[in-house]
Amino acid sequence: MQHPKEWEEPFRVLNNEKEKGFYFGSRVEFWGIGAREIFEGQACFAQMQYLAFASGGNLDLNDFKALGMLHGVYEVAFNAFLNATQLDRPSSVIHPTVGLFLLVCDMAINPGSGFPHRIWPHYHSFITDTDPGARFLMLATVVRLKCSTVATAIQRYSREEYIAVTEELAYHSLNDSPLAIAATCSDWAKEGAPFGGLMEEHRLFRFKPGNMPIRVLFSHFLSFMQDKLKMPEFFCWPGVWMAGERVSEASELFDRHGALFMDKEDDDGIFPRLVPGRDESVVQEGFDSFYAINLTYDMTDQWIRRPGPFTYNYRWLSQSASHDDIKGFADRHFETIYGVRPDAVQTFA
Numbered sequence: 001m002q003h004p005k006e007w008e009e010p011f012r013v014l015n016n017e018k019e020k021g022f023y024f025g026s027r028v029e030f031w032g033i034g035a036r037e038i039f040e041g042q043a044c045f046a047q048m049q050y051l052a053f054a055s056g057g058n059l060d061l062n063d064f065k066a067l068g069m070l071h072g073v074y075e076v077a078f079n080a081f082l083n084a085t086q087l088d089r090p091s092s093v094i095h096p097t098v099g100l101f102l103l104v105c106d107m108a109i110n111p112g113s114g115f116p117h118r119i120w121p122h123y124h125s126f127i128t129d130t131d132p133g134a135r136f137l138m139l140a141t142v143v144r145l146k147c148s149t150v151a152t153a154i155q156r157y158s159r160e161e162y163i164a165v166t167e168e169l170a171y172h173s174l175n176d177s178p179l180a181i182a183a184t185c186s187d188w189a190k191e192g193a194p195f196g197g198l199m200e201e202h203r204l205f206r207f208k209p210g211n212m213p214i215r216v217l218f219s220h221f222l223s224f225m226q227d228k229l230k231m232p233e234f235f236c237w238p239g240v241w242m243a244g245e246r247v248s249e250a251s252e253l254f255d256r257h258g259a260l261f262m263d264k265e266d267d268d269g270i271f272p273r274l275v276p277g278r279d280e281s282v283v284q285e286g287f288d289s290f291y292a293i294n295l296t297y298d299m300t301d302q303w304i305r306r307p308g309p310f311t312y313n314y315r316w317l318s319q320s321a322s323h324d325d326i327k328g329f330a331d332r333h334f335e336t337i338y339g340v341r342p343d344a345v346q347t348f349a
Contacts, residue, residue, distance in 0.1 A: 002118045010123040021127045031133035033080050035109065038132055041077030042105040044069060048093045049102075050239030053246075060091050077105065077136065084140035087151055099154030099237060100143070103165055106236045108136035112176030116184045120176070129175070139169055146172040157240045162233045179232060185225035195222060205278050205286050212293050216260070216286070224257055261287060269319040291317055292333035299334050299342065310342045 014022035021029065048069060052059045064070045081101045082089055090097045113119050113129040120129075128134040143150060150165045163179060170177035188195045195218075201207045202219035227235075234241045234250055241250040261270050272287035274280060295314060302310055312327045321329075335341050 001116065002114065007114075007119065007123070010119075014124055019124055022124075029134075031131070031137055033077060033133045033136060035132040037073055037076040037080075038105050038108055038136055040073045041075065042102060042109075044074040045078065045093065045098055045102055046237070046239040048239070049098065049237065050243050052093045053240060053244035056244075057092075057094060059093070061089075061093055062091065064093065077101075080137065081140050084137055085143045085151070087143075094240075096152050096154045099157060099240075100151060100165070103154065103162065103236055104136060104139045104143075104169075107139055107166060107169060107175070107178060108132050110178055110181060111135060112181040112184075116181060116188075117176055135175075138173055142169055142172045157233055157237045157246070159231065159233045162236055166232075179229060182225045182229040182232070185222055186229045189222040189226055195219070199223070205275075205282050207286060207289070209289070212289055216290055220257075220260070227253055227257070261290070267319050268316065269321075270317055292329065295330040296333050296337055299330060303345065310345075 011022060016023075018026070020026050048059075048061075048064050051064075061070065078098075078101055081087075081104060082097075085100075087097050092098075109132050111130045111132075113126060119126055128138065147168050150168060153165050154161050166179065167177050169175075170180075187193060189199045190196060191199075198215060198219050199222060201215060202223055207215045207219075224235075231253065234253055238250070238254070240246055241248070242254065255275065258275075259273060262273050263270055270291070272283045274283060295317075298314075299310055312323065312330060314326050314330065318326065331342050
């Protein structure tokens with residue numbers, strides 16, 4: 001990885017030169033669309049594609065709108081995409097235009113500048129190279145100005161189509177291609193590579209205590225990128241690959257990259273998700289450690305910044321445990337880290 005200290009001098013120069021966005025007091029540009037709109041649009045259209053293929057193509061966009069699925073924040077990104085590309089609004093959710101929209105979402109929210117690659121090509125474009133809204137609109141505009149043929153390229157939702165379209169868009173927008181990003185991360189995770197040991201912890205779901213939440217999340221990210229390199233079409237168009245004739249290994253990928261921890265329909269507490277091939281007691285141990293450290297992060301923040309006694313507003317962790325149970329759980333881990341019980345800490349109002 002590029003060490004962030006290498007960024008300091010180039011960014012200092014941009015600050016001194018009063019480059020827009022790189023100095024205090026600079027105007028902040030808003031693009032009219034951001035990560036929230038892109039995430040919600042991506043999720044909604046992937047779900048609609050799943051239902052469309054599951055129904056044999058009997059549901060179109062008007063049907064989904066009538067069902068109340070397509071409104072407000074869920075269609076902001078799609079409308080912005082149509083406006084920037086100047087493409088006609090399709091009637092079908094399995095139309096190539098929708099496939100291209102989901103591919104642009106995928107590229108917009110997965111930049112490579114700074115991480116995992118070096119800042120490229122120029123430091124002064126770093127903000128727009130990494131801002132999801134800027135990337136989304138830039139890629140959509142590139143479709144209209146530089147490579148209009150990609151508008152109809154996605155017919156089979158295949159790996160070959162994904163590679164061809166993403167590489168063309170990446171070339172014309174001076175961006176890293178998604179598979180180049182995935183390949184870099186996958187190389188880090190190979191056996192004998194810098195993070196090979198971390199990936200063994202991920203495989204066993206037994207993580208070393210140091211920076212445990214970061215180890216969990218980063219190893220899961222690397223595992224995700226390994227699978228994305230193998231089957232990018234599934235992660236771009238999951239609804240297509242989980243219904244109808246394309247269903248194959250998709251369900252296994254979905255399970256492997258599902259949420260590690262989740263709530264229940266009738267309980268807002270958080271629970272570990274059981275995964276095939278992982279011992280239940282090991283999963284529970286990992287869950288306990290993960291959230292114990294998260295509580296300690298919060299209590300450390302209280303210790304440093306907030307006057308008065310510690311508060312234990314952690315009902316989100318468990319609806320069934322008593323306040324004393326939750327406090328005891330948090331206190332024990334705090335003492336393990338700092339060697340002192342929270343009740344013994346002198347506080348000032």
